[in-house]
Amino acid sequence: MTLNALLDIELAVPNPAELMEFWERHGMQRTASNVLGTVDRPTQMTLREAPYRHLASMHLGCSEEKDLSDIAGRLREAGLEVTVAGTTLTCVDPVFGHRVVIDVTDPHPLTPGQARPFNAPGQRTRVDTRADAVLHTDPRPPRRIGHVVLGTPHTAKAVDFYVNLLGYRVSDSILNGLATFMRVESDHHNLMIQPGPTSYLNHYAVEVDDIDAVGLAGRAVVSERDDASVVGVGRHNLGANVFWYLRDPSGNMFEFFSDMDQILDDEVWARDFCKMDWEGADGPAGFSVWGPKDPPGVFFNPPDITAIAAGRVADGLD
Ligand SMILES: [Fe+2]
Structure with missing residues (x-):
């Protein structure tokens, strides 16, 4: 149970060249003909063409070869096909249909x-100069892909695959188990499974340095397409990350985020935080602690959801 990294993802979209150029304009680097990377991580998103947009592959890391054989054993016991070649395991997600590749x-x-110097009451860390975000309005570049959120009518089966078979660790669960935040790193979530009208990629998330970086990067996207914003800026309750959700030219929702909760000690987290009553008398924890109170309807039902459902049927997926 020692998955340790979300390494990169593959997206299939009708217009990969347009998406490639979009992210090159917004701070990622083309590191191969169809690959986008960041300064620290040369492979973060691989793009390929498909009739409808979907997550095509999720690439994870694990600590040692024994982890691969343990995961392979659990997958085979559950009746799933799995290939282990050297230090690479490959299988297919039984709900969404994308490839999962795990490397040691x-x-x-x-x-x-x-870090930018911020002033606060009783704490002057920036004097006689304007704020860094005022002096440097070019957005800081994306740092990595931090998580993906997947919607599906089959949440229980999806959570079982990721938690019980692959070994994702649960950080929070709401809606009586219908929505589950889980991680393979210290981030509060590298993956969230939530209800959806069909099995689809709800969003991928791009980490940036801080709240100013979220604001400046989001504004740069909106300055190109003023209808690109979906919801933001705000701070989530669960994960605590600052967020701004936007739509890329392929129709994918993506999130610029910063300052997510980090979990190193499962026991402390579970004892002190997981047990918090997120379902609450007033319903589950809200979308945000500040910022927009609720997301718009398209947050859960994107405009192309019918095309995605039809594409899945054509591919023999439900
Ligand atoms: Fe997110």
């Missing part, structure tokens, strides 16, 4: 971002 690898460290 060390987690890839990130170079710390340069």
Whole structure:
């Protein structure tokens, strides 16, 4: 049970060249003909063409070869096909249909971002100069892909696959188990499974340095397409990340985020935080602690959801 990294993802979209150019304009680097990376991580998103947009592959890391054989054993016991070649395991997600590839690898460290000096009552850390975000309005570049959120009518089966078979660790669960935040790293979530009208990619999330980076990066996207914003800026309750959700040229929702909760000690987290009554008398924890109170309807039902459902049927997926 020692998955240790979300390494990268593959997206299939009708217009990969347009999506490639979009992210090149917004701070990612083309590191191969169909691959986007960041300064620290040369492979973060691989793009390929498909009739409808979907997650095509999720690439994970684990600590040692024994982890691969343990995972392979659990998958086979559950009746799933799995291939192990050297230090790489490959299988197919039984709900969404994308490939899951797991490599034995060390987690890839990130170079710390340069902290901006903030002033606060009784604490003057920036004097006689304007704020960094005022002086440097070009957005800081994306640092990595931090998580994906998947919607599906088959939440229980999906959670079982990721938690019980692959070994994702649960950080929070709401809606009486219908929505589950889970991780393979210290981030509060590298994956969330939530209800959806069909099995689809709800969003992928791009980590940036801080709240100013979220704001500046989001504004740069909106300045190109003023209808690109879906919801933001705000701070989530669960994960605590600052968020701004936007739509890329392929119709995928993506999130610029920063400052997510980090979990190193499962026992402390489970004892002190998981037990918090997120279902609550007033319903489950809200979408945000500040910022927009609720997301718009398209957050859960994107405009192309019918095309995605039809594409899945054509591919023999339900
Ligand atoms: Fe997110």
